[in-house]
Amino acid sequence: MSARSTSTENHPVTPTSSAPPPPLAEGALRVMALGGIGEVGRNMTVFEYGGRLLIVDCGVLFPQDDAPGVDLILPDFAPIEERLDEVEALVVTHGHEDHIGAIPFLLRLRPELPVVGSRFTLGLLAAKCKEHRLSPTLIEVAEGQRSKHGVFDLEFFAVNHSIPDALAVAVRTPAGTALHTGDVKLDQLPLDGRLTDLAGFSRLGDEGVDLFLADSTNAEVPGFVTPEREIGPVLDSVVAQATQRLIVACFASHVHRVQQALDVAEKHGRKVCFVGRSMVRNMGIAAEQGILRVPAGLLVDLDEALEMPPHLVVFVSTGSQGEPLSALSRMARGEHRQISIRPGDTVALASSLIPGNETAIFGVINGLVRLGAEVVHQGSSKVHVSGHASAGELLYLYNAVRPSNVMPLHGEWRHLRANAELAELTGVPPDRVLIAEDGVTVDLVDGIAAFSGRREVGHVYVDGLSVGDVGESTLSDRLVLGEGGFLSITVAVDAATGRAVSPPTVSGRGFSDDPKALDDVVPLVEMELSRTESEGIVDTHRIAQSVRRTVGKWVADTYRRRPMIVPNVLPVSS
Template sequence: MSSLPTGPGPTTPPPALPEGALRVVALGGIGEVGRNMTVFEFGGRLLIVDCGVLFPEDDQPGVDLILPDFRAIEDRLEDIDGLVLTHGHEDHIGAVPFLLRLVPDLKIYGSRFTNALLAAKAKEHRQRPNLIEVREGEHRKVGAFDLEFFAVNHSIPDALAVAIRTPAGVVLHTGDIKLDQLPLDGRLTDLAGFSRLGDEGVDLFCVDSTNAEVPGFVMPERDIGPVLDDVVRKVDQRVIVACFASHVHRVQQVLDAAVRHGRRVAFVGRSMVRNMGIAADLGLLNVPDGLLVNLDQAGDLPESKVLFVSTGSQGEPLSALSRMARGEHRQISIRSGDTVVLASSMIPGNETAVFGVVNGLTRLGANVVHQGNAKVHVSGHASAGELLYLYNAVRPSNVMPVHGEWKHLRANGELAVRTGVAPENVVIAEDGVVVDLVDGKASRTGRVEVGHVYVDGLSVGDVGESTLSDRLVLGEGGFIAITVAVDTNTGRAVTRPTVSGRGFSDDPKALDAVLPMVEMELARTEAEGITDTHRIAQAVRRVVGRWVADTYRRRPMIVPTVIPV
């Protein structure tokens, strides 16, 4: 239990930024896991780090994606000097196409693989972004900001941390990070570079909080190889391995196991095929000639000679793996003795879906190997032990935990304190909270408005809290619609009312009582001389709502329509 400053922070707009000071505002990614986007301001100029999406929760039905809220910068688009992408995961690059709609010529700085993934995504949006390749060790001046990039190890190749130098001081932003000391590609997180920067003096350290609550250290990625090898070796039927479609090193180890045991490999799922193609083209994935087959060719091979690498490790209902678990996949039907490996984490909120897939596969006779019964996954984010290394290397004056929910941010802040950072120099700032670095001291000075921006189908932002609240009511209880045409001179109904319900009951007689009740109410409103259609509709809503609450103890939406004739 520490003495960290707690509570959600200021609620009022920030003061004007003092000259020579640096301002930091997250428009997403703090207080939540996803849609990472942090805006740095110095001397009237802006630098953005990352621009990702968040995936919706159950209380956001029908939503496809959630974007960072651009309102805080939408009047200052011409002040943006550039966008830095730390790596190619969706929660860091997924919202870029939406930002490009506002700033088509935005200068985007990323590593080779990050830029390649973004280019592929932008192509789907028919955009050709202005991509500038940067690499570890490189210094680059971007407008008012002097940037330096550092190699970082994560669950995707070619990730970067970025140092941002301005006259206000030095900021180091880790992006997503871990400290695998035996990385598959030999590309270590540049702890030595961080130490050197620490010698120089880091004024503000923005640190990945995802696993701050997890004690100890993440096992090396390469330790998964022998486990996968063991599974493939023992099995003489089909093997299906599901993992994230951007986890090149995980897939590499699966391919290596397939090669060793004489299996050909088919990629399943659009994003898997696309990303592994990009990785192979860039030399990040080593695919021996003749190893890959397509799904039709795979179907012709003996069961002991094929291995599938599939998407769907999070139980996504439309994914190939979910369709296999339901027995609905066109080309792959699970048979007793097949082996399915979920070489992936379970993102919080996806548990029910993932377990549903595991149960479906098990029911069909598959042996399912997963994180719970074998070491087939390691996290991409530093655990507490690794974070201590980072703090001790960087020795920052101020710390701002990023990437995480409140419990993660706070746990991360407490780690900083244990390495000697003063508790009052740890700033916990959820989305929208303004942090100013003034004379070497970071503090929360105000708050800008940050909401959820929903993408549903083709449109952005028209689905808001009011629509979602209606959807929740409709989803819980359906609706009862009552329609009647009324003569607005007399207030008399000129048709019999129509009553229909959807999502209310399977019983065709469930609403039989409504019609006479509405007719009686209409007789009453007519007798009282009420001719206003709105008032008549309100009266109908009231009487039906009361009846359904009393009779069923339910709260469907009551939708009266009174047509004036």
């Protein structure tokens, strides 16, 4: 199975025009993503019919190098911000952060918005909302159920993913039926026996699916994802070989992975200690809901665990992505207050290596190995399988659903394009496969989906307590400062004459460790100030410009570097 094809010339390319869409035709269904198409994260899709809106998912994106200092990136609510009263409901397909993480920010704008989801999903969401001091209106649904929200008639289908209780949702409207997979894979032997409901999708396909919105994350990967249950025997052999302390790190929401860790711990006579706030919280919810089976007496808390001989405990921990403040990272740096890694310890990273996190994750692995631990990770052992359908599974989905129109969801361009090609291979006409990046509207009219326009959507950054005040200008300054630091030149001038009334002070941060590096700048600036004074320039802004230009040229010639040049020219009255 190859994701290559030669049919790319027939794809309708996303319209480059930035014209906003016309008012929606009567009887038509409009779909627009506010996030998640063209990127991995902040998934949010808006359906519109008859002047009413339905939202599916509202997640966050974790920033990469191009957004330094930013904590979270939200979907851009702007296109619907004035219309939040027209939203009938927010459906959440599952409880991952990239699907629920932005909900508290949406609820601040409309607190009583009904949120529809499965039991475990709502359990995680409720815990999150509690931290934000929000009490959302939650409507619990399950696979096989239907629920009506205004004009939107919803039906829910079980789907298998790397978190329990995930749902796909069919949206029936008078304009036709859309099917949104959420995140999905087709493990045919899932640990909880809860299969992706291919039979249900087939029935819906018989009925007719006008628009199929499908998870693209692994569309480039040929073949099929290995069943989750094959991790168990690998963990078993890791535990069997471990002679000292054993730490298993994985995502705090991956209940089935944790279940397998619990099962092998029990088999080998080890107790289990959960480490990390979200791990403790989520596994509490899962156990309470009966999704995680915890044998009586298996769990111990950290204090107990530390008192026990190392070979009698398994620590199940967060931190598998190399998050610098996580317990695992602190252990790797030898900075954890309670757990010191010693030669003979074993750490299993039973988790994916999310692109962009490689340096951090390998940093943690190197730190642990250096302290003498044996580290098992997906590069060396089969301790992880993906939660997203590979190309082979997506073909099963397309052949079951037999959609008239397709809109690839969730992914960067390479994933979306690969998914589009799979749709075409199953017989969807190329011009009915629409890669509609964030903000592009797709209208379904008389069974035919087509691009109708584009709303400008941007990245909304959360930095600390504030949402949206950090924008492209701030980020571009941070990039310049992070690469080259700054040189600041401060001088007080007589407001009337422009004459310097003090010697200029020059300082640099992030420029050089050499204390003499800037020695030549003061005489240079003094010369420039004499020049501006002699030309009768008194405008402090113009003086500052001259100083910036002079120092900038000097630093480029002398160092071939580009720090930010920050002149402060202070007018004082004599």
